[in-house]
Amino acid sequence: xxxxxxxxxxxxxxxxxxxxxxxxxxxxxxxxxxxxxxxxxxxxxxxxxxxxxxxxxxxxxxxxxxxxxxxxxxxxxxxxxxxxxxxxxxxxxxxxxxxxxxxxxxxxxx
Amino acid sequence: xxxxxxxxxxxxxxxxxxxxxxxxxxxxxxxxxxxxxxxxxxxxxxxxxxxxxxxxxxxxxxxxxxxxxxxxxxxxxxxxxxxxxxxxxxxxxxxxxxxxxxxxxxxxxxxxx
Numbered sequence: 001x002x003x004x005x006x007x008x009x010x011x012x013x014x015x016x017x018x019x020x021x022x023x024x025x026x027x028x029x030x031x032x033x034x035x036x037x038x039x040x041x042x043x044x045x046x047x048x049x050x051x052x053x054x055x056x057x058x059x060x061x062x063x064x065x066x067x068x069x070x071x072x073x074x075x076x077x078x079x080x081x082x083x084x085x086x087x088x089x090x091x092x093x094x095x096x097x098x099x100x101x102x103x104x105x106x107x108x109x110x
Numbered sequence: 111x112x113x114x115x116x117x118x119x120x121x122x123x124x125x126x127x128x129x130x131x132x133x134x135x136x137x138x139x140x141x142x143x144x145x146x147x148x149x150x151x152x153x154x155x156x157x158x159x160x161x162x163x164x165x166x167x168x169x170x171x172x173x174x175x176x177x178x179x180x181x182x183x184x185x186x187x188x189x190x191x192x193x194x195x196x197x198x199x200x201x202x203x204x205x206x207x208x209x210x211x212x213x214x215x216x217x218x219x220x221x222x223x
Contacts (some may be wrong), residue, residue, distance in 0.1 A: 043214025099150030
């Protein structure tokens with residue numbers, strides 16, 4: 001199974017943009033890149049997903065490298081409510097299974 | 111409001127006892143999933159179900175059992191055969207197995223002593 005590598009933790013100041021990196025050097029051509037976030041003692045929440053092209057939605061943007069071996073989740077203006085663990089996940093198209101890593105714990109400083 | 115409910119939020123059991131965790135959804139989703147999360151770790155798939163009366167083992171199914179008799183319900187039983195049952199258990203659903211987004215419940219924290 002393809003795996004992802006993320007920094008254990010990152011910090012950001014409130015109102016500033018945040019770039020959360022993810023490496024997935026063994027990604028296959030049909031694996032989709034998904035991002036979820038998890039607040040303390042809650043279930044994960046979908047953020048965004050993509051295959052090859054950059055994607056934008058109301059929560060965030062996803063920038064995917066041309067070789068697809070890495071991606072970056074961009075929060076345009078971090079708020080205190082964005083403090084969470086962010087998971088970069090590859091989804092196996094053949095089984096539809098999510099392969100979770102350990103995620104990045106984002107701290108947002110007021 | 112549509113969503114996924116898991117009950118109870120905290121559950122305590124003695125070693126050697128079976129325990130059943132509840133998961134109900136009113137989203138009319140076909141697919142449902144059970145995950146286990148240990149401290150500081152990501153989620154691992156226990157079982158999943160694409161439709162009623164059908165389910166498949168995930169990556170760590172040993173010591174667990176499930177049933178899917180109704181579309182809205184997917185209970186998970188943690189049996190005494192599960193060697194390390196203490197964990198945070200999360201239920202999720204999606205419109206179908208291949209849908210982009212999984213919706214997660216609030217989780218049940220099980221402690222076995």
